[in-house]
Amino acid sequence: MTYTSLQSPANKDYQFELNVAHLYGNLMNTYGDNGNILMMKYVGEKLGAKMTFDIVSLGDDFDADYYDMVFFGGGQDYEQSIVAKDLPGKKEAIADFINKDKVILAICGGFQLLGQYYVQANGEKLMALVLWDTTLLVKITTASSEISKFTTTNSMKHTMALKITKGVPSCLKMKNL
Numbered sequence: 001m002t003y004t005s006l007q008s009p010a011n012k013d014y015q016f017e018l019n020v021a022h023l024y025g026n027l028m029n030t031y032g033d034n035g036n037i038l039m040m041k042y043v044g045e046k047l048g049a050k051m052t053f054d055i056v057s058l059g060d061d062f063d064a065d066y067y068d069m070v071f072f073g074g075g076q077d078y079e080q081s082i083v084a085k086d087l088p089g090k091k092e093a094i095a096d097f098i099n100k101d102k103v104i105l106a107i108c109g110g111f112q113l114l115g116q117y118y119v120q121a122n123g124e125k126l127m128a129l130v131l132w133d134t135t136l137l138v139k140i141t142t143a144s145s146e147i148s149k150f151t152t153t154n155s156m157k158h159t160m161a162l163k164i165t166k167g168v169p170s171c172l173k174m175k176n177l
Contacts, residue, residue, distance in 0.1 A: 006037060006053040008045055015048035021062060023072040024083045025055035028109055033073035036107075040071070058082070062090045064097035074108030077120040084113060087129050095131060 008014065022037060037053055044051040053071075056062050075083065087094075094114075098104065104114070112118040118126045 006041055006051070008041065008050045008052070012045075012050070014045075014050035017050040017052070018044055018068045019066055020051065020053045020069045020071055021056045021067040022053050023062075023070055023110065024057050024075070024079075024086075025053075025071075025073070026057050027079040027083055028073045028075035030074045030076060030108070033071075033107070036073065036105075037071065056090075058086045059089075062093040062097075064093045064100060064102070067097065068102060070094075070097065070102070070104040070106075072104060072106040072110030072114070074110060076109075077122070077126075080109045080113060080118065080120075081126055083109075084126050084128065087113060091129050091131070094129065098131065 020037075020040065025033070025037075041051045041053065054067075094104075106114055109118075113126075113128045114131045115128050116130050117128050120126055
């Protein structure tokens with residue numbers, strides 16, 4: 001069931017309206033994604049837009065014509081494996097959304113699940129949606145190393161360097177090559 005998680009107050013006169021699908025917002029919600037949604041709402045309203053955020057999750061239909069933007073956040077491996085089983089039912093609609101030149105903001109696991117596959121920390125290969133030629137490869141380093149390099153191979157050719165602090169990665173930089 002799709003449900004509205006956040007919307008702008010109805011008592012204002014807005015210049016336009018933006019409907020945002022928060023894909024699997026109840027499962028893929030690590031890395032401060034609720035803060036990302038609140039910031040998008042704040043900025044949208046400052047620019048004169050009435051903002052509506054619907055969580056589209058397991059078993060829900062995704063309407064490519066209704067939504068103006070998609071936000072697909074990060075999640076832990078277990079949640080990603082659940083989402084990966086549901087995503088194929090939305091593949092055609094998401095591809096249609098992309099072909100209409102609409103915006104997808106995909107972070108971490110959300111980005112990984114739109115590519116070809118993702119290799120989880122336990123070494124299991126998790127098949128993704130295959131909307132573009134992207135695969136996240138993990139280079140395992142020694143415990144004494146502070147930097148692990150996660151590379152994404154695709155036409156965009158970008159690399160993310162992550163610092164591992166007590167087992168928790170924090171993004172240092174992302175640059176186009």
